[in-house]
Amino acid sequence: MKRKITVFLSLLVILTLLLSACSSNKSTTGSQSNGQSGNFALEYKSKKKDGFIIGFSNGYFGNTWRSQYVDGVKRVTAELKKEGIVKEVNVQNTNGVPAQIAAVESFINSGVDAIVINPVSSSSLAPVVAKAISKGILVVVSESGADYPNTVVVGGDNAGFWRIQTKWLAEQLKGKGDIVEINGIAGNVSDELRTRESKDILKKYPDIKVLGSAPGGWDPTKGQQAMSNFLSTHSKIDGVLVQDQMAGGVIQAFEAAKRPLPVMTGDFTYGFLRMWKDKYPDLNTMTIPYNTGIGANSIRVAVKLLQGNKLKPESLSPNPLKKELKNTIISTVPYVITKEAQPDAPWMEGEDSKIKAIGLDEAVKMGEGKGESIAVESIWTEEEVDQMFNKPAN
Amino acid sequence: MNTFKRKLLNWSSFPSLVLIIALSVINSFLIPHFFSMSYISSFLTSYTPLIIVAMAQTFVLLGRGIDLSVGGIISLVNVIVVTLFGQGWSFPSAIAVGILAGIIIGVLNGIVIGFLRVTPLLATLATTSVAAGAALWIMPFPGGSVPIEYVMWYQSNVIGFLPTPLLFIIISILIWFIWKATPAGLQLYSMGRDIQKTYVSGVPVVWIQFYTYVSSGFISAIAAIALTGNTGAGDPLVGNTYTLFAVAAAVIGSVSLMGGSGDIFGAIFGAVFLGLAFSLIYAIQIPSTYQDLTSGVIVLLGIIGASLMKKRKRTFSFKPSHIKPIGGNQP
Amino acid sequence: MSMEMNIEKSAPKPSSTKMIRNKLKPYIPSLSIIVLLLILGQILSPGFASLGNIGTIVSISTVLAIAAIAQTLIIISGNEGIDLSIGAVMSMGALLGAVLSKGMNTEIWYTVLILIGIGIIIGLINGIAIQFINIPPLVMTLGMTSVVNGFALAYTKGLPSGGAPEILVKLGIGHLGPIRWMLILGIVLIIALELVLRKTRYGKTLYLVGSNRMAAIISGISVNKTVLLTYVIASVAGTLGGLVLLGYVGSAQLEMGKDYALLSIAAVVIGGTSLTGGQGTYLGSALGSVVLVLLTSVLVAVGMPPGVRVLLQGLILLLILLIYSREPKLRQ
Incomplete structure (x- = not known):
C-alpha cells in the first residue's frame, strides 16, 4: 500500500512540475503596458453623441441597498432613453468574481460603448477591465473602490x-x-x-x-x-x-x-427613521445615507464621457486605494440626519459644503409614500454633472 | 456503426450532451458571433475553472462522497500563489506551493472522511471554513498581482490556435486517465455502487476514498491556477461560488450523487451547460429582479431534464431505482 | 430505528435510573460540549455564561432549531434526504411576512395562511421531483434554493415594504415574566416534535421508511405519501420559521436566512442523527443548534483577526464531528 501512495503522490508532484513549467514560459515581453501618461477614460475620444449602449455589471445582489442602487440606474436610464441619448443599458447582476468576469466578457462580445461596473473585488477584475479598454470600451467603476488603470471611478463616500x-x-x-x-x-x-x-x-x-x-x-x-x-x-x-x-x-x-438604549449610529431607511420618530423619539441617534443614487450618478458621468466631455481636474480626487491614481469622483454623502438639523455642529466642520444637515422630520417627510426598506437617496441632476466637466470646446 | 450508436445512446453523459447541443442552438440565435473563435476562446477563459472544478467533484461523487471544500481550496490557492509571488518567489514555485496547499486540504479531507469516518458533507463543510479562513488570514484584503505575462498567456492561444485554458482541462483529464489505467479506477466505481461488498472483496476502500479527496484537492488547485490567470490578482473570497455550481454541473452531467455512475466527461458537459445558460442570461435582457429567478429555473430544468432522460433509459428495470437496500444503519 | 423504541421493546422494565441514563445517553455529547463552550466563553469574556446571555443564545438557537425541524424530518426519511433550500425558504418567509402583513398585527393570520400555502407548494415540488423523477434531494433542493431566492427577489423587487408586526417582535425579543418567549417556543417545539415522532402513525412510518424502504413497501406503507408529507412539513416549517426570524430581527432583509441551510444540517448531525436516515431525535437536533450558536457566539465575543475566526470555527466543528459523529466501521 505504501508503495502505491508513493507512486500516486510522485505522479501528483510530476504533474505539478509540469504545470509550473507550462506556466513559466513567460518573461518575454517587457514591462507593464499602458504607462502612467494619459488615462484612457479621462481622455476618451467620442465616436458619437447619442444612441449609446451601456453594460452595467453589478457584482453583488443580495440586499435592499443594492436593489435600490440598481433601481436608480433603471430610473436614470429611462430618462436618458427618452432623450435618445442612450439606446440601451443592459443591467446584469451577478454574484462572485467568476460570474462577474463572464458578464463583462459578454458585454465586450456584444459590443457595448461603455461598461459601468460595481466590482465585487477590488483586484480580481483588472484583466477583464483591461481587455474591455483594449477594445476601446469606456469603463466607469461605480461605488465600490477599485484602482484599475484607465478607468474613472464614481466612488461612494x-x-x-x-x-x-x-x-x-x-x-x-x-x-x-x-x-x-x-x-x-x-x-x-x-x-x-x-x-x-x-x-x-x-x-x-x-x-x-x-x-x-x-x-x-x-x-x-x-x-x-x-x-x-x-x-x-x-x-x-x-x-x-x-x-x-x-x-x-x-x-x-x-x-x-x-x-x-445607548447613544448609537442609525440606519438610513425610512423604516428606521419612522421608528425613530414614532416609537423612540428620545433615542440619541443620527444617520447618514450611504447614497444609493451612486449607480445613477455613474451612468450620468459615463454618458458625459461618452459624448467626449472632459472632466475638470478639480472634480477628481485621488483613488482611495491608490493615492497616486487621480481618477475618482467622490459621490459625497448627501445628507446628515440628526434629530434637529445641526449644520454648524462640530462633526460638520471641514466637510464638503454640499452636504446638507437636515432634521428627522424633514427626512421622514421626504419618504412619504415610500416603503420601509427604501433608503434616503439623492441623485445628481444633469446640471450638477455638467458642472464637473469642462465646457464643450465646440 | 450500430454498436457505436448504441454505445453513444447508453453513455451516461449523453443526456448532458443533448442539453448542450440544444442550448447551443438557442444561443447561436441570440448571441452574436456565437460560433466564432474569439467567442469560444473567451467562453473557455471564463468557464474553464468551473469545468475543472466540476471534474474534481466527479472523483469524489463517484466514490459516493461529496466535496464542499473545493471553493475554499480555490480561494486559498489563489491567495497563496499571489502572496508568495508578491514576496519575491518565482512564479512557478509559487504555483507549486499553491498546488501543494490544495493537496494538503485534500489529504485532510481524505483522512477525516476515509480513515476517521466523518460524514463527507459536514467534514468538507468544516474544512471549507479551514481553507477559507486561512485564505482570509493570509490575505485579509483583495490585492497583489501575478506576472502580466501569465495573464496574457492564459488568455491567448497555444500552438497558434488552441486556447490556453484547454491545456488546464487536458491536464485534469490526464488525471482521470491515470485513475482509469490503474485498478483504482474500477475499484472506485465498484465502491460507489456498494462499499460493503467492495470492502469484503478485499479492495482497500478507505485508500480509494482518500485518493478521491486528494485528487479533488489537486484538481481544484489546478482550477485555481486557471482562475488566477483570469483574475490576475488575489482575493480571499474568489472561490466561494464554485462549490455548489460544481455539484450542480456534475449532476447535470449525470454523475450520480449515489456514487458509481457517470464519468468526468459528463461533468465537463454539465459545466459547459451552466456556462451556456449564464451566457444566455447575460445576452438577453431580463429585468434585473427576475435574473436570479430565471437562472434558477434554467439550472433546475437542466437538472430535471438530465434526470428524466436518464430515467427513461431504465424504464425496464423492475424496481424503482431509489429503493436500495441499506446496509449498516439498522440498529 | 430510534434507540428509544428499541429499549421499550427489548429489556423487560430495567431499573428506572438505568432507563433514564440510557435515554439521556444520545444527548450527553451535545450537553457536554454546551457546558464546555459556556465555560470557555466565561473565561474568555466574563459574563458570557450569565443568565441574560444564555437567554439570548437560546433565542437565536430556536430560530436555527426551526430550520432543524425540516432537516431532521427529511434526514430521518432516508434516501440521502437533505434540504438545502431551507435557508432560502426561511428568507422568503421573512420577506413575504413583512410585505404581506404590512407590519400590522391584524394581517397576521392572513399572512400565516398564505405562507403555509407557499410552503406546501414548495414542499410538493421538492417531494415530487425527488420521489417521482428520482432527482437526488441534495441537488433538487439546491436548485430550489436559487428558484426560491429568485422568486422572493422578483416578488419584492428587492425592496420589501412593511415590517415586523408587533406580535412577532414580542415573540422574538419579549418576555413572559422572566422567561423569553423564544425559549418557551423552543420547548413547545421540542415537545411537539418528539410527540409527533414517537407517538403518531406518521412518526413511526417515517422511521421505517427511512431505515428500510423495501420493508416499508412490503408492509404496505405508502412511501410516497410519507416522503411527500415530510417535504411539505419541512417547507412549511421553513416559511413559518421565516416569520419567527422576522420577529427576532425586527426587519426584513434579502437572504437573511441563508446560513441556516448548512448550519441546520450540522445541528442535526451533532445532535446524533446520522445522514443515512432511519434514526434520530429532534431533541438532539435542538441541542445541536445550541452548540452551533454557542460556538459562533464564543468566537465573536473574542477579538481576533478576521480569517482566524473562520478558521477556528472550521477546526472546532471538525473536532466536534470527529469526537461524536463518526460513522460505523465497515468491518462489522
Missing part, C-alpha cells in the same frame, strides 16, 4: 460616511465613555475604508474606550447576535458604533436585554 458618524458619536459622549463597534465584512473594501476612518478619529479621543468590535456582515441577525453578546459581557456600554442596516438589530438586542 465611505470615508465621509463613517468619519462624520464617528465624530458625532464621540461628541455626543463628550469624548468620554465605553463603546462597542459592529462592522461589516472583513476583507470588504467599503468596510476597510470605513474602519480606517473610525480608527483615526477615535485616536483623537483617548478617553473613549472601545470595549470590542465584531463583524456583523451588514446582516441584522448577526449584528443583533453580536450586540447581545456584548451586552451580556459588558455591564456598561455608553455608545454603539454600528453600520446602517444593523442598527435595528442593535435596538432589538437592547430591548431584549431590557437595557436602556
Whole structure:
C-alpha cells in the first residue's frame, strides 16, 4: 500500500512540475503596458453623441441597498432613453468574481460603448477591465473602490460616511465613555475604508474606550447576535458604533436585554427613521445615507464621457486605494440626519459644503409614500454633472 | 456503426450532451458571433475553472462522497500563489506551493472522511471554513498581482490556435486517465455502487476514498491556477461560488450523487451547460429582479431534464431505482 | 430505528435510573460540549455564561432549531434526504411576512395562511421531483434554493415594504415574566416534535421508511405519501420559521436566512442523527443548534483577526464531528 501512495503522490508532484513549467514560459515581453501618461477614460475620444449602449455589471445582489442602487440606474436610464441619448443599458447582476468576469466578457462580445461596473473585488477584475479598454470600451467603476488603470471611478463616500458618524458619536459622549463597534465584512473594501476612518478619529479621543468590535456582515441577525453578546459581557456600554442596516438589530438586542438604549449610529431607511420618530423619539441617534443614487450618478458621468466631455481636474480626487491614481469622483454623502438639523455642529466642520444637515422630520417627510426598506437617496441632476466637466470646446 | 450508436445512446453523459447541443442552438440565435473563435476562446477563459472544478467533484461523487471544500481550496490557492509571488518567489514555485496547499486540504479531507469516518458533507463543510479562513488570514484584503505575462498567456492561444485554458482541462483529464489505467479506477466505481461488498472483496476502500479527496484537492488547485490567470490578482473570497455550481454541473452531467455512475466527461458537459445558460442570461435582457429567478429555473430544468432522460433509459428495470437496500444503519 | 423504541421493546422494565441514563445517553455529547463552550466563553469574556446571555443564545438557537425541524424530518426519511433550500425558504418567509402583513398585527393570520400555502407548494415540488423523477434531494433542493431566492427577489423587487408586526417582535425579543418567549417556543417545539415522532402513525412510518424502504413497501406503507408529507412539513416549517426570524430581527432583509441551510444540517448531525436516515431525535437536533450558536457566539465575543475566526470555527466543528459523529466501521 505504501508503495502505491508513493507512486500516486510522485505522479501528483510530476504533474505539478509540469504545470509550473507550462506556466513559466513567460518573461518575454517587457514591462507593464499602458504607462502612467494619459488615462484612457479621462481622455476618451467620442465616436458619437447619442444612441449609446451601456453594460452595467453589478457584482453583488443580495440586499435592499443594492436593489435600490440598481433601481436608480433603471430610473436614470429611462430618462436618458427618452432623450435618445442612450439606446440601451443592459443591467446584469451577478454574484462572485467568476460570474462577474463572464458578464463583462459578454458585454465586450456584444459590443457595448461603455461598461459601468460595481466590482465585487477590488483586484480580481483588472484583466477583464483591461481587455474591455483594449477594445476601446469606456469603463466607469461605480461605488465600490477599485484602482484599475484607465478607468474613472464614481466612488461612494465611505470615508465621509463613517468619519462624520464617528465624530458625532464621540461628541455626543463628550469624548468620554465605553463603546462597542459592529462592522461589516472583513476583507470588504467599503468596510476597510470605513474602519480606517473610525480608527483615526477615535485616536483623537483617548478617553473613549472601545470595549470590542465584531463583524456583523451588514446582516441584522448577526449584528443583533453580536450586540447581545456584548451586552451580556459588558455591564456598561455608553455608545454603539454600528453600520446602517444593523442598527435595528442593535435596538432589538437592547430591548431584549431590557437595557436602556445607548447613544448609537442609525440606519438610513425610512423604516428606521419612522421608528425613530414614532416609537423612540428620545433615542440619541443620527444617520447618514450611504447614497444609493451612486449607480445613477455613474451612468450620468459615463454618458458625459461618452459624448467626449472632459472632466475638470478639480472634480477628481485621488483613488482611495491608490493615492497616486487621480481618477475618482467622490459621490459625497448627501445628507446628515440628526434629530434637529445641526449644520454648524462640530462633526460638520471641514466637510464638503454640499452636504446638507437636515432634521428627522424633514427626512421622514421626504419618504412619504415610500416603503420601509427604501433608503434616503439623492441623485445628481444633469446640471450638477455638467458642472464637473469642462465646457464643450465646440 | 450500430454498436457505436448504441454505445453513444447508453453513455451516461449523453443526456448532458443533448442539453448542450440544444442550448447551443438557442444561443447561436441570440448571441452574436456565437460560433466564432474569439467567442469560444473567451467562453473557455471564463468557464474553464468551473469545468475543472466540476471534474474534481466527479472523483469524489463517484466514490459516493461529496466535496464542499473545493471553493475554499480555490480561494486559498489563489491567495497563496499571489502572496508568495508578491514576496519575491518565482512564479512557478509559487504555483507549486499553491498546488501543494490544495493537496494538503485534500489529504485532510481524505483522512477525516476515509480513515476517521466523518460524514463527507459536514467534514468538507468544516474544512471549507479551514481553507477559507486561512485564505482570509493570509490575505485579509483583495490585492497583489501575478506576472502580466501569465495573464496574457492564459488568455491567448497555444500552438497558434488552441486556447490556453484547454491545456488546464487536458491536464485534469490526464488525471482521470491515470485513475482509469490503474485498478483504482474500477475499484472506485465498484465502491460507489456498494462499499460493503467492495470492502469484503478485499479492495482497500478507505485508500480509494482518500485518493478521491486528494485528487479533488489537486484538481481544484489546478482550477485555481486557471482562475488566477483570469483574475490576475488575489482575493480571499474568489472561490466561494464554485462549490455548489460544481455539484450542480456534475449532476447535470449525470454523475450520480449515489456514487458509481457517470464519468468526468459528463461533468465537463454539465459545466459547459451552466456556462451556456449564464451566457444566455447575460445576452438577453431580463429585468434585473427576475435574473436570479430565471437562472434558477434554467439550472433546475437542466437538472430535471438530465434526470428524466436518464430515467427513461431504465424504464425496464423492475424496481424503482431509489429503493436500495441499506446496509449498516439498522440498529 | 430510534434507540428509544428499541429499549421499550427489548429489556423487560430495567431499573428506572438505568432507563433514564440510557435515554439521556444520545444527548450527553451535545450537553457536554454546551457546558464546555459556556465555560470557555466565561473565561474568555466574563459574563458570557450569565443568565441574560444564555437567554439570548437560546433565542437565536430556536430560530436555527426551526430550520432543524425540516432537516431532521427529511434526514430521518432516508434516501440521502437533505434540504438545502431551507435557508432560502426561511428568507422568503421573512420577506413575504413583512410585505404581506404590512407590519400590522391584524394581517397576521392572513399572512400565516398564505405562507403555509407557499410552503406546501414548495414542499410538493421538492417531494415530487425527488420521489417521482428520482432527482437526488441534495441537488433538487439546491436548485430550489436559487428558484426560491429568485422568486422572493422578483416578488419584492428587492425592496420589501412593511415590517415586523408587533406580535412577532414580542415573540422574538419579549418576555413572559422572566422567561423569553423564544425559549418557551423552543420547548413547545421540542415537545411537539418528539410527540409527533414517537407517538403518531406518521412518526413511526417515517422511521421505517427511512431505515428500510423495501420493508416499508412490503408492509404496505405508502412511501410516497410519507416522503411527500415530510417535504411539505419541512417547507412549511421553513416559511413559518421565516416569520419567527422576522420577529427576532425586527426587519426584513434579502437572504437573511441563508446560513441556516448548512448550519441546520450540522445541528442535526451533532445532535446524533446520522445522514443515512432511519434514526434520530429532534431533541438532539435542538441541542445541536445550541452548540452551533454557542460556538459562533464564543468566537465573536473574542477579538481576533478576521480569517482566524473562520478558521477556528472550521477546526472546532471538525473536532466536534470527529469526537461524536463518526460513522460505523465497515468491518462489522
